[in-house]
Amino acid sequence: MPAETIAIAADHAGFELKESLKAALEARGLTALDLGTASKDSVDYPDFADRLAGALKDGRATRGVLVCGTGIGIAIAANRHRHVRAAVCHDATSARLSRLHNNANVLALGARLVGPEVAKDCLEIFLATAFEGGRHERRVAKMS
Ligand code: RB5
Secondary structure (H helix, E strand, O other): OOOOEEEEEEOHHHHHHHHHHHHHHHHOOOEEEEOOOOOOOOOOHHHHHHHHHHHHHOOOOOEEEEEEOOOHHHHHHHOOOOOOOEEEOOOHHHHHHHHHOOOOOEEEEEOOOOOHHHHHHHHHHHHHOOOOOOHHHHHHHOOO
16 A cells, blocks of 8 residues: 655745654655745745645645644645645644544644644644544534
8 A cells, every 4th residue: 555645845934844844754654745845945835835735635645734934824825725624733732633623634833833843743643643523523514
């Protein structure tokens, strides 16, 4: 069975964290689809959110990770796409509940707010936690 592909994208503020999360994905045996940015040169986060939403839409990736300074701008931009449920997470609990209750398909992280170890914990938990379904199914369905 081929490895699951996780799309990952960031703006300049998230570039370094994206690189380390990409390595964490690959160390876990997953395929990372890196959609940029490729340096710390200033770029606009909506462009990278749109790229990642496109990769989920056309099936190049099943889930995604977005990083900007706070995680907020890039999540707002991604959530303008109806098939995206991007959750800004700051800790293990928000990452776990974003999967259990919201069936989040995109983890959004703020590189200026969380350190690399907390970000990696969020990523591990995001990847490992299944949607709880049940009463949450109806609520999530209302969003799409
Ligand atoms: C870029 O300076 C910063 O505004 C961006 O990374 C993000 O934090 C926006 O929400």
